[in-house]
Amino acid sequence: MEEIVQGVLEGDRRCIARAITLIENEIPEARQIISLLYPRTGRAHVVGVTGPGGCGKSTLVEKLVRELRRQGKTVGVVAVDPTSPFTGGAFLGDRIRMQEHSTDEGVFIRSMATRNSPGGLARATKDAVHVLDAASKDVVVVETVGAGQSEVEIVKVADTVVVVLAPGLGDEIQAIKAGLMEIGDVFVVNKADRENADKAVVDIRAMFETNSGEQVWKPPIIKTIAISGEGVGELLKRIEEHRGFLEGGVFASKRRERVEVELLEALIQKISKVVLGDLKQKGELDEILEKVVAREMDPYSAAEKVLAQKLRKIGRS
């Protein structure tokens, strides 16, 4: 265990990989690893990259990694695949191109997947970011495929959120844009060599104008052609500007909020485990379950009833 932790702190690839695998498989020892690494976290710039499928996120992330390496920065990438509950694995196609970094000790790339609890993927992703942060990566990129409720949760780990769109991806994009607006710090219109790229920029800008006002950071809109690398340098500059903006003000409070969410999640997980474990052991859970199965009682009332005594005790503590 301590060997792994030491290895992670030294940036050893095999130890980083091992630590993330333990986290992904929800092995109890993973907690211990996080506990030991945590004091060494908080230094990396965590950048989330999200957007609908087909917008070219993976290619863009690859080019970002290259650019960061050119500047001498170390990089970690956590690619989250929401289709994983199905496949039990992650799309590898796009990742293969990233193998050129496989001999570069300054880059660590990992696709996350989990077949376990809902919420498990989000938790594992956060912990994987902690590992790469503790491993002294200057920048940790969290790439989420698609755009849904769980992906929004995941991208909340980031200091800076990059929303990637592409011109002409259809009406669906129009529909989700409104919400992506809320979470994006930097916007990218990728595949900018396509028709309607300028129209996409105008559309995005129009959305800001309706709900700006007291905004301090005005999210820039960058055009890129990920496949040729065009605009990637500019994108990186804007990402760094955003970090600078955060450090000039809301950085501490934003990080504090994130820590609070993590703490609340850990609390809920722990409480649930202990209380449910206790109820199961005493057979109380089975008893009340029978009543709900027989539709004598609904699940909410049943929960109230079975917990009443326990929760009174907690209230008195």
Add this chain to the structure above:
Amino acid sequence: MEEIVQGVLEGDRRCIARAITLIENEIPEARQIISLLYPRTGRAHVVGVTGPGGCGKSTLVEKLVRELRRQGKTVGVVAVDPTSPFTGGAFLGDRIRMQEHSTDEGVFIRSMATRNSPGGLARATKDAVHVLDAASKDVVVVETVGAGQSEVEIVKVADTVVVVLAPGLGDEIQAIKAGLMEIGDVFVVNKADRENADKAVVDIRAMFETNSGEQVWKPPIIKTIAISGEGVGELLKRIEEHRGFLEGGVFASKRRERVEVELLEALIQKISKVVLGDLKQKGELDEILEKVVAREMDPYSAAEKVLAQKLRKIGRS
């Protein structure tokens, strides 16, 4: 409150709509409504319809509703839109076609959306199904757009899961198929007039052959052309066959599992609310949060520490 409950039990549209709105907005009274309706649930056949975007699910559901009405059955539809955290609303385009049912008391159609907690949508959907079930709908269809972790959660409320695919929707479909296989009871290749429809059927069948074995129910694969209604009667027959199959054996145990999940969710929600409320009130949460923010302690260890005393009390009860 009791007026709404009475109205729901009588199948009154306005009361059903009002009840679901209260649930969606997470109004405390919603719990009471569910509590009063619950003893009258458990009779509807809950059918989940899922599949990737662009496969024609909405049209297929519309035709299923028509066919069910022709047979004199009452129908409820709960359409779940995963993009809702963004838009705060639901796609209405496809639903407009369903307005032909708007004067038919035997049909109730509702799009769900929630801007609240993750997991809130799944919970609200389950409760909306309870409402329609209590309103004596013979069949309740839950339609989920897209395919991701949260959609799989949602579709688990169903007795029978229909997975809709379409030929030539691209590689992504290939990748998710493997997982859709696991949850599907009936498979549909929609847009069967397209090229490669037969190939799609063969592909799906091939997947079963690799992981069949002790399977009792062999999921049928139906070709449909939703837009013309072709194959919809056949699809409905298979859905009913599946219900018959369930009733001949695993129906009770499957429903029991579902009730257990609902009860556990209700328990976790209740415990979390009370314990976190108590910690906040006593200022203990702020105290430990400071330590985590300062990275003196990781979230998991902090959770253990702050809960240690409380959980010992629970253990003694």
